[in-house]
Amino acid sequence: MISSLAASLPNRTRALAPGFAxxxxxxxAASFLSEHYGVPVMLFALLLGMALNFLADDNKCKAGIEFTARSVLRLGVALLGLRITLEQIAGLGWKPMALVILLVVTTILVSVIAAKMLGFPRLFGMLTGGATAICGASAALALAAALPSHPQKERATLFTVIGVSALSTLAMILYPMIAEFFGLSPQLAGIFLGATIHDVAQVVGAGYSMSSETGDTATVVKLMRVAMLLPVILCAAMITRAQGVDAGGKKPPLLPWFAVGFILLACLNSTGWLTPSLQGLGSDLSRGCLVIAISALGMKTRLGELAAVGIKPILLMVGESIFLIALVLLVLHWGF
Known part of the structure; x- marks a missing residue:
């Protein structure tokens, strides 16, 4: 069926259609399983993709899988801009914003240093730190698209997605208990959950499981963290540019097109011109693109390659999450 459909398309599209399909x-399939079994869709997409990794070597599918893992991923990152508005960010005042900036910068710096101490490339520390500090698997994929090429980049990206998806699910269960243990008020509990849980969906689930006020606050704080994706992408782009020319002999742009799209869509979303249904559609499209892209990335890797990394990356990601919890609780105690 896929072959017959592809045969009727123009040459470029025909080459990409099987792998994209x-x-x-x-x-x-990953979305269906996620809805019925409550496991993060990114994790299902990655594992199912890895089960079909032989297709990445197939001449019919290879080009489309490469295109999906690269271009569809970047489109999904650009559409993340529809998740945030300037009004949402301003609504909580300057303290939560200062907290978000502090935790994102500090967590990424500590992660890069820790990765270097454990013998990993700085790139791996930036991926895991960005995923922990910003927005989970989406941040890992966005940073991977902006960072310079590296022989281990895809493996590091996939391992980060697996780790952060598992930790985010665990956080959704455990972090509300931590908030209750420390006796945080509904608003402070929302700030804590929004500032520490990795993925947006898990933040929403954890926040509203406590109260409506906690859920609302947690969601807005989380969106502030999503907004930090842009400056972090810009830093990654500058690192890439400083590395020199790409494979085609040209320097990569200082501002990648998907970062420009992120800015423009965030500004458009802030005008109030978009209806809630359009905002929801954009968010769903972004999520869909990222799930499709991680499926393609899964097909480009081998389970043996991920198993070879050992226990140290797991310890790094768990350590980053614990550091983030401690940092946020400390700031909430002394600064709020």
Whole structure:
């Protein structure tokens, strides 16, 4: 069916169609399983993609899988801009924003240093730190798209997605208990959950499981963290540019097109012109693109390659999460 459909398309589209179609099917299966079993969709997409990794070497599918893992990923990152507005960020005042900036910068710096001490490239520390500090798997994928090429980049990206998805699910269960243990008020509990849990969906689930006020606060604080994706992407782009020319002999742009799209869509979303239904559609499209892209990335890796990294990356990501919890609780105690 896929082959007959591809035969009727223009040459470029025909070359990409089989690989893209396979990625789309894997993403649809992952979404179905996620809805019925409550496991993060990114994790299902990655594991199902890895089960079909032989397709990445197939001549019919290879080009489409490469395109999906690269271009569809960047489109999904650009559409993340529709998740935030300037009004949402301003609504909580300057303290939560200062907290978000502090935790994102500090967590990424500590992660880069810790990764270097453990013998990993700084790139791996930036990926895991960005995923922990900003917005989980989405941040890892966005940073991977902006960071310079590295022989281990795809493996590091996939390992980060697996780790942060598992930790985010665990956080959704444990972090409300931590908030209750420390006797945080509904608003402070929302700030704590929004500032520490990795993925947006898990923040929403944890926040509203406590109260409506906690859920609302947690969601807005989380969106502030999502907004930090842009400056971090810009820093990654400058690192990439400083590395020199790319494979085509040209310097990569200082501002990648998906970062420009992120800015423009965030500004458009802040005008109030978009209806809630359009905002929801954009958010769903972003999520869909990222799930399709991670399916393709899964097809490009081998389980043996991930298993070879050992226990140290797991310790790094757990340590980053514990550091983030301690930092946020300390700031809430002394600064709020």
């Amino acid at each position: 396979v990625s789309l099917i894997v993403a649809a």
